[in-house]
Amino acid sequence: MTELEIITLCQKWQLNYFWELYEMYFEQIYKFIYLKTFDTDLSQDITSQVFFKAMDKINTFKNETDSNFRAWLYKIAYNLIVDNSKKNTQNLSIDDTLEAYYTENFEDNLDNKEKLKKVFAYFDTLNPKHKEVLMLRVWEDLSFKEISQITKMTESNCKKIVSRTLQNIPQDLLITTLLLFLIK
Amino acid sequence: MHKIDNILNELLAFDSSLEQNKEDLKDVINQMYQIKPVVKIDTEFRQKLKHDLHQKILEEKITSKWKIKNIYKILFWAFWVVATFVFWFIFFNDTIKYVHAPVNTDEWKKDNLIWLRMSSLPETENIENKDILENNISNDLIENTPNKIVLKENLNVKTLPIETVKPKTWSVKKETQSKIADEVENINIENTNITDSNVDNIEVSTFSVQSDMINKDNNLESTQIQDTISHDDNVDNNEWLDTVSWMMLQTKAPTMAKQSASFQYLLDTNLDTEFQKIEIDNTIFETNTQNIVKILNFESYLLTNDTVLNFDSIYLNNWEYFINFLTSNNDIIEISLNKSLYIYDENNLIIQKK
Numbered sequence: 001m002t003e004l005e006i007i008t009l010c011q012k013w014q015l016n017y018f019w020e021l022y023e024m025y026f027e028q029i030y031k032f033i034y035l036k037t038f039d040t041d042l043s044q045d046i047t048s049q050v051f052f053k054a055m056d057k058i059n060t061f062k063n064e065t066d067s068n069f070r071a072w073l074y075k076i077a078y079n080l081i082v083d084n085s086k087k088n089t090q091n092l093s094i095d096d097t098l099e100a101y102y103t104e105n106f107e108d109n110l111d112n113k114e115k116l117k118k119v120f121a122y123f124d125t126l127n128p129k130h131k132e133v134l135m136l137r138v139w140e141d142l143s144f145k146e147i148s149q150i151t152k153m154t155e156s157n158c159k160k161i162v163s164r165t166l167q168n169i170p171q172d173l174l175i176t177t178l179l180l181f182l183i184k
Numbered sequence: 185m186h187k188i189d190n191i192l193n194e195l196l197a198f199d200s201s202l203e204q205n206k207e208d209l210k211d212v213i214n215q216m217y218q219i220k221p222v223v224k225i226d227t228e229f230r231q232k233l234k235h236d237l238h239q240k241i242l243e244e245k246i247t248s249k250w251k252i253k254n255i256y257k258i259l260f261w262a263f264w265v266v267a268t269f270v271f272w273f274i275f276f277n278d279t280i281k282y283v284h285a286p287v288n289t290d291e292w293k294k295d296n297l298i299w300l301r302m303s304s305l306p307e308t309e310n311i312e313n314k315d316i317l318e319n320n321i322s323n324d325l326i327e328n329t330p331n332k333i334v335l336k337e338n339l340n341v342k343t344l345p346i347e348t349v350k351p352k353t354w355s356v357k358k359e360t361q362s363k364i365a366d367e368v369e370n371i372n373i374e375n376t377n378i379t380d381s382n383v384d385n386i387e388v389s390t391f392s393v394q395s396d397m398i399n400k401d402n403n404l405e406s407t408q409i410q411d412t413i414s415h416d417d418n419v420d421n422n423e424w425l426d427t428v429s430w431m432m433l434q435t436k437a438p439t440m441a442k443q444s445a446s447f448q449y450l451l452d453t454n455l456d457t458e459f460q461k462i463e464i465d466n467t468i469f470e471t472n473t474q475n476i477v478k479i480l481n482f483e484s485y486l487l488t489n490d491t492v493l494n495f496d497s498i499y500l501n502n503w504e505y506f507i508n509f510l511t512s513n514n515d516i517i518e519i520s521l522n523k524s525l526y527i528y529d530e531n532n533l534i535i536q537k538k
Binding site for chain 1: 225229230236
């Protein structure tokens with residue numbers, strides 16, 4: 001059964017098929033949200049909201065051949081993250097973010113934390129939109145078309161942003177960080 | 185590597201100037217992939233969210249089922265309400281019409297609804313008369329046959345005085361009436377014709393009664409009586425004709441009163457025609473369901489010493505007028521309908537039933 005067929009069934013109130021969509025996209029959505037927030041509780045909260053909202057609004061999804069359900073889900077998640085960041089004005093510092101990240105994902109507090117900190121510090125210097133597009137393309141592996149749907153930017157604009165941002169990333173910054181992850 | 189190549193190819197297709205830095209770009213993309221933070225999935229959360237969604241789905245199912253069930257219920261009851269109304273409207277259309285009919289109008293006069301008429305009976309009726317009426321209605325009037333309608337109309341006389349049912353547009357000048365009354369007191373009517381030049385398109389209709397009469401000295405006198413009738417938009421030709429007929433009967437009242445002591449009405453129930461025939465002392469009356477009484481043989485009805493009135497036909501649009509006319513000129517009238525004899529007094533009240 002194709003994804004579009006499953007969605008069609010869900011739109012006909014056969015919501016049992018929603019599990020398949022859930023299993024298909026849960027990890028991607030959760031990871032995307034986590035990498036945006038670096039907060040487990042908040043990520044879980046937003047992930048729940050994404051799937052509840054998707055289930056509620058699945059009838060509004062235009063089930064056509066060129067429709068993209070993954071992009072639709074990401075867009076819901078993206079909007080919820082934006083809404084949440086507007087509500088929660090207290091932004092975590094890079095230190096706090098990394099601390100949380102390390103605590104949750106690494107058993108040891110590594111010395112190279114400082115180097116990773118540099119990478120994140122660099123990303124923070126980027127234009128938020130540019131950073132967003134780059135992350136979605138490289139880390140989330142979304143197509144430029146999907147990214148344009150989520151961010152409401154044109155496809156060519158997204159490509160331009162990614163190419164320029166990648167060109168400007170200092171080589172030594174990434175190599176250092178890569179070593180850090182390899183050690184782990 | 186496949187993903188990296190994809191991104192690289194897309195970028196190169198977009199901007200060919202990147203070709204010279206192709207290897208560097210590829211390296212950067214590759215490293216970007218490598219430094220992507222690892223995110224652990226909390227399986228407990230995953231199961232919990234799945235459970236919560238499952239609950240939500242159950243609720244949605246219940247809700248949607250409830251909606252569907254109730255929509256069917258609503259549609260079911262709506263269907264029966266509409267069907268009942270349509271059924272009632274088709275089979276009891278008359279009832280609707282009568283309920284909304286204004287009282288004391290021509291439309292109302294023509295109504296055949298028995299219960300409405302019954303409800304209008306005055307409470308002051310003496311018990312005997314009331315019983316007679318109720319018995320008649322229960323026994324004879326339930327079926328809506330022409331015969332019964334005639335009988336009902338007879339009964340209706342007693343509840344509607346002539347002043348009530350006479351349309352306002354009927355204006356017979358008093359001086360005309362008195363003139364006729366004076367003349368016919370001593371003059372026998374030989375011949376009478378009714379003429380009207382503008383029957384179909386009437387606002388104010390002038391009609392004349394042409395009478396050839398023989399006076400005391402046996403000399404023939406022609407008398408023409410003219411009068412006008414005002415018509416409003418609701419007056420049709422039948423009413424006009426009715427007016428003329430009524431007028432004529434009024435003019436002949438003194439003669440009739442002298443000669444007609446009593447009348448016997450016999451319904452010919454064997455005739456299954458549109459008009460029901462009524463025989464009154466050798467005079468044939470026909471009446472239909474609209475209570476238009478057609479007097480076919482009027483000459484024998486108005487017998488005088490040696491004069492015969494020669495009307496081909498006279499129509500009476502309302503039976504009660506006819507009865508009123510009769511009773512207004514006789515102390516007592518006996519009317520036999522369906523083998524029952526009704527005796528009316530001068531006030532149009534049934535005083536006896538045999």
